[in-house]
Amino acid sequence: MSETSTFTALRTRLFSVAYRMLGTRADAEDVVQDAWLRWHDSDREAVQSAEAWLVTITTRLSIDRLRSRMAERASYVGWWLPEPIVEFDEHTPESNAERASEVSMAFLWVLERLSPEERAAFLMRQVFEHDYADIAAMLGKSEAACRQMVHRAQQRVQQQTPRFQVQKEQHHALLGRFIAAAQLGDRAAMKTMLADDVQLVADGGGKVNSYLHILHGAGRVAGSFWSLEHQYPQQVAYRQARVNGEPGLVRYVDGQLESAQSFRIENDHIVAVFIVRNPDKLTGVPQTIF
Numbered sequence: 001m002s003e004t005s006t007f008t009a010l011r012t013r014l015f016s017v018a019y020r021m022l023g024t025r026a027d028a029e030d031v032v033q034d035a036w037l038r039w040h041d042s043d044r045e046a047v048q049s050a051e052a053w054l055v056t057i058t059t060r061l062s063i064d065r066l067r068s069r070m071a072e073r074a075s076y077v078g079w080w081l082p083e084p085i086v087e088f089d090e091h092t093p094e095s096n097a098e099r100a101s102e103v104s105m106a107f108l109w110v111l112e113r114l115s116p117e118e119r120a121a122f123l124m125r126q127v128f129e130h131d132y133a134d135i136a137a138m139l140g141k142s143e144a145a146c147r148q149m150v151h152r153a154q155q156r157v158q159q160q161t162p163r164f165q166v167q168k169e170q171h172h173a174l175l176g177r178f179i180a181a182a183q184l185g186d187r188a189a190m191k192t193m194l195a196d197d198v199q200l201v202a203d204g205g206g207k208v209n210s211y212l213h214i215l216h217g218a219g220r221v222a223g224s225f226w227s228l229e230h231q232y233p234q235q236v237a238y239r240q241a242r243v244n245g246e247p248g249l250v251r252y253v254d255g256q257l258e259s260a261q262s263f264r265i266e267n268d269h270i271v272a273v274f275i276v277r278n279p280d281k282l283t284g285v286p287q288t289i290f
Contacts, residue, residue, distance in 0.1 A: 023082030077206030205278030
């Protein structure tokens with residue numbers, strides 16, 4: 001197999017690693033491109049496993065890129081959310097290749113709480129199922145240190161992720177009912193679908209108006225949807241879509257793209273809402289309703 005075909009066959013996997021590490025398409029694509037350049041210049045006869053070599057390089061490059069982005073994210077206006085991957089066709093090859101729970105907005109939001117090396121160790125072990133010897137070689141650490149990092153990261157992730165997988169049909173149905181209530185401006189109906197301790201995280205990046213604090217409680221979250229409908233009567237429209245592998249919503253105001261939204265659901269109630277409004281993160285989404 002040629003160097004190009006070998007890399008092409010692994011490109012989707014490399015992008016999956018880089019995107020989960022970095023949370024933006026542009027950074028992930030840059031890392032994958034850097035990995036290609038290093039692969040092109042490498043002594044491939046000395047490489048025992050092309051996949052192991054490329055995943056290691058991609059992981060190390062992602063750690064370096066994430067470290068360089070930490071200062072930028074620290075000064076980011078409001079809350080930083082990953083760039084959403086929005087698909088209106090549920091049967092694309094990319095959709096079939098991903099397990100939604102491992103790329104969901106809720107999952108990536110939790111990963112933002114980890115250090116770059118913790119994030120890499122956790123992903124390599126829990127998502128990509130590498131053994132600790134491989135992870136230790138990737139990170140230049142002992143196996144014991146990697147086990148400890150994964151253990152700490154797993155504790156944090158388990159505290160903030162759903163305990164039960166929600167069926168896609170149930171997720172779709174709940175969002176359908178929620179859209180109907182939102183478009184009617186029915187706060188009472190929306191509240192019945194929201195957990196009492198629901199939270200809403202919005203990312204405007206200082207480019208558009210957005211909440212700078214996390215909203216807590218069914219009343220406040222329902223009120224945020226009601227207020228937009230009240231401000232723009234008959235002008236707010238929703239489309240259901242896959243957002244990071246899970247059923248989500250894309251919202252348009254007066255025909256123009258306003259946000260992409262992801263929902264975490266437990267026990268048939270919405271427990272978290274993630275709304276990306278930063279236009280820089282929505283360039284891959286249709287800008288006008290269709």
